[in-house]
Amino acid sequence: MKTMKSRRPAGAGGGGGIRKRGPTRTDRDGDMEMDQSGARGGKRGRGGSGRPTAGRANPGGRTQTRDNRNLDAIQRAISDNKAPQANVRSGRQTNSNGNKLDQFGITGWRNSKVSTNKDGGIENLTAFLERRMNVHVKSGPRAKISKSRVEGDTLVVSVRSELADIMTRINGNTFAGTKISVEPYDPSSSAALDRELGTTSGPSASTADTKTKMTAILAKRYYPETKLLDLSKLGTDPDLQAMGIFNSTSTESKFFPALMKVWEMGFTDSTQRREAVQSVSLANNQLANITVVTTLAQTVPGLKNLDLSNNNFKDAHSIIGWRWKFRDLEFLDLTGSPFSADENFKNTMMKWYPKLQTLNNVQVRTPEEVAAQKKTPIPVQPPHFQDDSQIGENFIRAFFPGYDNDRTQLLNSVYDEHSKFTIDINTSAPKSADAETPSWDPYIKRSRNLQKISHLPARMSREYVGKEKIGEVWSSFPATRHPDMLVHPEEYLIECHPLPGLPDLGGLSEFGVGGLIVMTHGKFEESVGGKVETRSFDRTFVIGPGGGLGGIRVLNDTLCLRAYGGHEAWSPENQAIPQAVAPIPAAIAPPAVVAPPAVVAPMPSAPVPGQPGIPVGYGTPAPGKTDAQVQQEQMVAQLSAKSNMTLQYSEMALSSNGWNLEAAWSNFEQLKAQGALPPDAFLSAP
Known part of the structure; x- marks a missing residue:
């Protein structure tokens, strides 16, 4: 391996490799001077004459003039083709x-x-x-x-x-x-603009005037009857030119974020703000990229129509900041931009915006095609909840109200000195388009995300054992409020499975004891500083026999927090009945019981155990039973309940009609009217 030689002159000291920094000094601005070469003589020929400058040089050696107020100030602010961020001159x-x-x-x-x-x-x-x-x-x-x-x-x-x-x-x-x-x-943009808008040290007369003018400009450009916010041709707006706000580099590049702040101030809550706008036009602004207008995605994430025509977007990278944003976007116009001529333009935009139907005024998807996209490659099946004695159900019913109202009592009820608790934060999980991610500050120091924490001591220190340690952690978390399971069961997904071989604290069984693993997915609201935020969570419990309330104890409790992502992902798809088959009306279909409805959404059309003619377990998942078999059993049970036929005859009717429930029912009515069905075809006398 060759030795790395120093690039410095022989007299500059040091022999290559790792060098200690010399003592730092600060300049008159208080910055730490890391490069001391100028003070030591340095390399005079490589970086210029080497002569000291008189005072601080003007940035770029240019004098900034402000005389020509007829220049399109906003155009300069949002269409600089030379830098990824417009006019970062300071x-x-x-x-x-x-x-x-x-x-x-x-x-x-x-x-x-x-x-x-x-x-x-x-x-x-x-x-x-x-x-x-x-x-x-x-x-x-x-x-x-x-x-x-x-x-x-x-x-x-x-x-x-x-x-x-x-x-x-x-x-x-x-x-x-x-x-x-x-x-x-930009050392002046954020702080200066916050002062300009009165968000740091309180409003001043100039701040109030700026807000008033921006509010008036927005009012002229907003059309409530069509929910359109027209931000086109900003550079030629006489009101914006008269304000002169873009004559200063401290606020020029932050104009659009300031405008969005003023817009947000006009609403009492985020829901009202999201519902106010469905369409936005940024046409004819000569934008080379979306750097300075990117905050639009945070202000109106549920946008359905976006006009970006007659701008200067050269490629997909020019608008990459809005990739995967605007998840509800249906109309997008980029005509007049060079990017529209790209051979991958259409495919890229359709990939970024799954609900997009019209691109550059041409239909690229039908509403039916958009709806069909909701079908997943792997069908979403109802959750499996195997809890013969309702131990898991009773535990989960009591846990979340206890966690919301009295965490100490909950700990003393079902946790002991061997219980373990961990929490991890998943900041990269998909979130709902209109969700605002709250701060992670209350949790970040406790997070045990193993993808980000690789040091063993750090991993071990963030596993909390015993109810005292767990109580200390829980007390540091904000107050929460989970949805009522009885009122909103659809907002939860809960599964429960037997788990053998758990440690037996009594030492009576060398093979361990049986318990349950309960997996919950849902959401909760938390209150921090008087502000209510919503998060999604995944929480997995391992419970087994113990001395706690109800004779159980929590062996392990793992909590994962995510930005709010909704609950549509676990809504079961109605695939038990083929699409061509009309389902039997719920009024006469047998009720479905896989698990209590307060715990998990039941499987549609599953038969009730113990129903006359229906054996226990018929139509429900079980080891060794295929999904197709379960679906067929459910259809047989439905036809049997409606027709009063035995399972054998109901299965014959379905199989002879290609498992088309509607055709089987029609065939049954025809045969019954003709008296062609024997008495033993029915569970009871027809």
């Missing part, structure tokens, strides 16, 4: 050699494994960024972080301008177990 500095520096903001590192270090992991993160940049540096001086500082949860770093493209490639990389975001940093 945030450019120079180092002590006069070389241009670009600033980037790094977020997400607070959740890394090294965030508990004395310096918060900054030194590790800085070294990581330099290593990743140098992977792409083919020649010239090594990539270095010139300056860095921490602003809240953001590490702001400065690099030479020629490294800016390389720096953007690090976005999404994994650092110390967590993904980090690397984006161009």
